[in-house]
Amino acid sequence: DSGVTQTPKHLITATGQRVTLRCSPRSGDLSVYWYQQSLDQGLQFLIQYYNGEERAKGNILERFSAQQFPDLHSELNLSSLELGDSALYFCASSIRGGNGETQYFGPGTRLLVL
Amino acid sequence: GEDVEQSLFLSVREGDSSVINCTYTDSSSTYLYWYKQEPGAGLQLLTYIFSNMDMKQDQRLTVLLNKKDKHLSLRIADTQTGDSAIYFCAESGGYSSASKIIFGSGTRLSIRP
Numbered sequence: 001d002s003g004v005t006q007t008p009k010h011l012i013t014a015t016g017q018r019v020t021l022r023c024s025p026r027s028g029d030l031s032v033y034w035y036q037q038s039l040d041q042g043l044q045f046l047i048q049y050y051n052g053e054e055r056a057k058g059n060i061l062e063r064f065s066a067q068q069f070p071d072l073h074s075e076l077n078l079s080s081l082e083l084g085d086s087a088l089y090f091c092a093s094s095i096r097g098g099n100g101e102t103q104y105f106g107p108g109t110r111l112l113v114l
Numbered sequence: 115g116e117d118v119e120q121s122l123f124l125s126v127r128e129g130d131s132s133v134i135n136c137t138y139t140d141s142s143s144t145y146l147y148w149y150k151q152e153p154g155a156g157l158q159l160l161t162y163i164f165s166n167m168d169m170k171q172d173q174r175l176t177v178l179l180n181k182k183d184k185h186l187s188l189r190i191a192d193t194q195t196g197d198s199a200i201y202f203c204a205e206s207g208g209y210s211s212a213s214k215i216i217f218g219s220g221t222r223l224s225i226r227p
Contacts, residue, residue, distance in 0.1 A: 002156070033215075043157075043202065043217040056214050090156055103215065105149075105157040 003027065004106035006091050012112045018079040021109045023091030025072055029104075031055065031097025032074040034066055037108070038087035049074055050097040081113045118218035120203050125224045132190040134221045136203030139184065144207025146179060148188045151200045151220070160188070165207070195225050 003026035013019055025032050034046040036059075045058035049068035060066075063081075068074040078085060088110050092103040120136040138146070147162040163170045163177045163186075170177045176189040190197055200220040 002158070042219045045214045045216070048214070058214055092157075102159055102162065104159065107156040 002104040002106065004091060004093050004104050006089075006106040006109050008109060009107065010110045010112075012114065013081060014114055015081055015083060017081050017113075018077065019081065019111065021076040021078070021089050021091075021111075023074045023076070023093075023106060025074070025091075025093030026104055029093035029095050030072065031094045031101075032068055032072070033092040033094070033097075033103055034060075034074070034076050035090040035092065035105075036087045037090060038084075041087075043090075046076070048097060055097055078111070083113050086111055086113045118203055118205055118216050120201075120218040120221045122219065123222050123224070125226060126193050127226045128193060128195060130193055132188075132193045132197065132223055134188045134190075134201050134203075134223065136186040136188075136218055137184055138186065138203070138205045138216075140205060140216070141184065142207070143205040145205065146177075146186050147202075147204040147206070147215070148175075148177065148186075149202040149204060149217075151202065153199075157202065160201075190223075193223075193225055198223060198225050 005024045007022045031050040033048045037043045046060040048056040052068050063079050066076045088108045090108045092105045094101040094103045117139045126132045148160045149157040150160050174191045178187045200222050202220045203218040204215045206215040
């Protein structure tokens with residue numbers, strides 16, 4: 001158990017819909033990262049937040065957005081969903097979000113878009 | 115851009131050593147990682163190595179880094195059935211983005227009795 005929690009574990013929705021994935025980092029960690037794991041794209045970094053501010057951006061689509069709240073939990077919002085958005089979405093956290101810091105991963109949210 | 119490559123499959127006999135290889139392209143990488151993903155689970159950090167090190171050993175795991183060839187390997191001694199998983203090589207600390215981790219496609223390790 002990494003100490004990072006994600007809800008929900010599974011999500012099934014339809015194309016065109018909007019969903020919100022939630023992540024709570026390990027106690028004391030200030031930085032949160034979001035990753036997408038799919039069969040065709042592998043594991044890709046989406047976005048990172050540190051203490052409420054966006055720190056780094058990866059291959060995140062414009063239809064996707066995220067935020068980190070004052071209590072340090074984070075939400076990833078996926079809108080206008082397409083079939084290709086079906087994937088496992090991981091959240092990870094680290095202490096300060098610095099270069100090369102160890103990131104601890106949550107169990108993931110499995111999203112299925114029908 | 116940055117890229118991390120690893121072979122997709124490896125099959126070893128129980129009790130033998132497993133060696134999983136990885137190559138990366140970003141010469142400015144500072145940290146190199148090995149993560150393990152068991153079926154239906156998230157990623158678990160196994161070990162990591164700083165780019166100024168050649169080798170790191172942690173119980174049954176040995177990481178070797180050849181920085182000149184940008185080659186990283188993970189050796190698992192006395193491989194057990196519980197080692198069956200997908201192993202991801204990853205790198206971070208390159209110039210392009212401070213804390214972004216780039217992952218390889220993962221090597222699926224299967225254990226033969």
